[in-house]
Amino acid sequence: MNKFFKLGALLAATVAFSGCCGTCCNSDTEVSSVDAVIETIMTRRSVRDYKEEPVCREQMATIIECGIYAPSAMNMQPWAVRVVDDKAFLDGVTAIAVEQNPALKEQPGFRNFFRNAPTVAFIACPEESYSGEYDSGLLSENMMLSAWSMGIGSCCLGSVVPVMNSEAAKPYMERLALPEGYKLLVAIAFGYPAGDVPEAPARDASKAYYVE
Ligand SMILES: Cc1cc2nc3c(=O)[nH]c(=O)nc-3n(C[C@H](O)[C@H](O)[C@H](O)COP(=O)(O)O)c2cc1C
Structure with a gap:
């Protein structure tokens, strides 16, 4: 699964759970134009396999x-x-x-x-x-x-x-x-990662919700 597809799936799951209000979000937004900060947050994973070369x-x-x-x-x-x-x-x-x-x-x-x-x-x-x-x-x-x-x-x-x-x-x-x-x-x-970056371990979205 490529990085953008993975990100798209993660964000879709988040919006589905939170119930988008329909006015604040543009449902036509291209996944590839998702804000760089959000992309970084959602695709970061704990890496446990590195190349030998130290970070510059x-x-x-x-x-x-x-x-x-x-x-x-x-x-x-x-x-x-x-x-x-x-x-x-x-x-x-x-x-x-x-x-x-x-x-x-x-x-x-x-x-x-x-x-x-x-x-x-x-x-x-x-x-x-x-x-x-x-x-x-x-x-x-x-x-x-x-x-x-x-x-x-x-x-x-x-x-x-x-x-x-x-x-x-x-x-x-x-x-x-x-x-x-x-x-x-x-x-x-x-x-620097040596191999594939792992999949995200499951998150429990029920731990965060609005108080109505
Ligand atoms: C305070 C803290 C301590 C952690 N200690 C270890 C550790 O000793 N060994 C390890 O492999 N991962 C460790 N982790 C990484 C977590 O296992 C990892 O963040 C979690 O499984 C979620 O996966 P992700 O970071 O890929 O989203 C630690 C994470 C945190 C925040």
Whole structure:
């Protein structure tokens, strides 16, 4: 299924569920002219298979800038972002993860613990913060969407956090040099997709509705 057909099907399902009012939407709208932001949102998927080449640092700079332009409560920007494209670093953490869970190596095509990504952003926020986790989530999504708009795949990796917080990974945490009082929230894998981008896992549209 091509990208536009997939997008058309997704949007048709959304309109069918929400019951378009018939005046706000032009039913003749061509799928190919759907707003680029909506197209990026609807076609982004978690990518778990990457080419070995790290993401070009110029593109990564754009991704980071898009991240920090996310909204945050009172513009506090309660986050810290550390990007690693050093293979030795990622392989070192992988060795620790495999030591803790040898079954990881049995995953088909396993190269590293970051879903084989060559570039990883570590996202941290203050341990004590009114909106740190929420704001960092917004930053993370901005990063992933801007990446996808340039054809760069990504995947949030919560599974990285306990490994990075383990005693064995202390030297790697130290290299991240997070500000005092910050905790690692998530890692985000980035890279050029190696294969087909997966289908969207099912969404439950009943979780959101108008209160009449
Ligand atoms: C906070 C968070 C943590 C996640 N952790 C992992 C993870 O450890 N490993 C993984 O493969 N995917 C992880 N994911 C990706 C989700 O599985 C994925 O977003 C979800 O299945 C929906 O698929 P989609 O992103 O392709 O739409 C995580 C996503 C989020 C938001």
